[in-house]
Amino acid sequence: MNTADLGLPVDVPSTALFTDHYELTMLQAALKAGTADRRSVFECFTRRLPEGRRYGVVAGTGRVLDAVENFRFDADVLGFLRERNVVNEETLEWLAAYRFSGDVWGYPEGEVYFPGSPIMRVEGSFAECVLLETVILSILNHDSAIAAAASRMASAAGDRPLIEMGARRTHELAAVAASRAAYVGGFATTSDLAAGFRYGIPTVGTSAHAFTLLHDNERDAFQAQVDSLGRNTTLLVDTYDVTEAVRTAVEVAGPELGAVRIDSGDLLLVAHRVRQQLDELGAVNTKIVVTSDLDEYAIASLAAAPVDAYGVGTQLVTGSGHPTCSMVYKLVARAESADPKAPLVPVAKKSSGGKTSIGGRKWAARRVDDEGIAEAEVIGTGPVPAELADRQLLVELVKGGEVVAREPLDVVRDRHAGARGNLPLSATQLSRGEAVIPTEYVHLRSGS
Incomplete structure (x- = not known):
């Protein structure tokens, strides 16, 4: 070692x-x-x-x-x-x-x-x-x-998986240790490749708002991502207008679209609207991932929402208010x-x-x-x-x-x-x- x-x-x-x-x-x-x-x-x-x-x-x-x-x-x-x-x-x-x-x-x-x-x-x-x-x-x-913060979040999330994504919110070496501790506490995956390399934790990730903004319009961004990563990818739908983005995402990827990610707004309300819209568009198996400064309390408040996974960053890597x-x-x-x-x-x-x-x-x-x-x-x-x-x-x-x-x-x-x-x-x-x-x-x- x-x-x-x-x-x-x-x-x-x-x-x-x-x-x-x-x-x-x-x-x-x-x-x-x-x-x-x-x-x-x-x-x-x-x-x-x-x-x-x-x-x-x-x-x-x-x-x-x-x-x-x-x-x-x-x-x-x-x-x-x-x-x-x-x-x-x-x-x-x-x-x-x-x-x-x-x-x-x-x-x-x-x-x-x-x-x-x-x-x-x-x-x-x-x-x-x-x-x-x-x-x-x-x-x-x-x-x-x-790990204690992660455990509380895992309890609040129930059977829904948690993604650790706090590497940009802490020291680069602490981020690796935090990913490991979060996995111990019940998180399923991490965005941090160093943690995946050193500890074998599954890693995930697709795109940020910068990728959408790079392209001339949202459709071009979604098409580029689907062409590269496949229809099972996760498309970020809150860069401009969520309703329009969801419609465009399903048009581009079809009902086989893997997931959409929501990173802002009233997550409870938006998640319900997006779920209804996805179902109406025939994307009944498309999952909804929510992020945006979540902690265990926010996760618990979304228990009744049609959410399939949570991404957590800042609050996790800072111990959700108790960093030691x-x-x-x-x-x-x-x-x-x-x-x-x-x-x-x-x-x-x-x-x-x-x-x-x-x-x-x-x-x-x-x-x-x-x-x-x-x-x-x-x-x-x-x-x-x-x-x-x-x-x-x-x-x-x-x-x-x-x-x-x-x-x-x-x-x-x-x-x-x-x-x-x-x-x-x-x-x-x-x-x-x-x-x-x-x-x-x-x-x-x-x-x-």
Whole structure:
């Protein structure tokens, strides 16, 4: 797996600089103090869901695994750190040999999560784990936010497919990650060819208003597109007059016309008029695709409209108002000494302002009712209760530095559909509310 699979330019040699300056200065100080080799446990979690959201979606795990594999301090990276005097020579020497050799556990990608869920747990020496904080958080916070928005949109859309088309509304590399996360959340296709190339997501697209404006009239534009792409293409009908455009589209392509796309106006009203017109013209199988700054609320409002697919851009790639999940990466346990056999001691931050953490290496399980519907997220540090033994959520992702849990993106996508389907029905409500199930803690102690 090379860096291109991460959505990186091919000339980026590693992911090692996707980190913050203070990760390296902490490393230098720990090396000098003799504490860098202490066995440590870090956990990634969020203290609360974004306002009004009922559940979160784990996305980006596969990209995290790639990032950990490619976290290498090569000559160019070391030269940059030396030139900027970020750390001393002893630390640079340590970094030159860096390879993550620890273990990573986490919720499987596509699973849902709730406040306090230990979404990812990283175990190893303090030195090797602390360096991964920023890159892990940057991936999980972005991708999970996009996937959560996508999941809400997929719920609102029901059986109608969703097209991801936000590449022009975000950073070019973020666009690729957003396409991947949207696919996990339930989108069917993307307009972004880089996402199709890197992740195998189906790609779609036909034409924009510029293509119509290029030609002397709408008929010539439609004829050129049909001649090139066939009668099953999708014609954009709102450049000038929608009614006239639909009539012209059917005249050019015949009743075999694949679809028309509407990108402006009162979509509910226009969709009904276009459907009636298509049927009257004999194009009863021609589908209607709507775009135009859609979000989950707009999609839900079109549930009664004769719409066959939705294209979503800006609102999706910005997390529909919540572009991050506010996940954090906290040290929750560390060994009493550098001795590999030294016992782990729970540690945690204790502060005001709602940032208190809970110490200890945690497990997580989801309790369900007799019908298999989730009723609580249970988190603990002691023995797992017998009744939850087969409901544990964390799986092994990296063992001894080796990735052991890569999986096809379609498996992740199907997992999310199943996980969302096992939530209480209120999870799909778009009205603002609290987490759809409570988080329960057992055998835990607060930070001190």
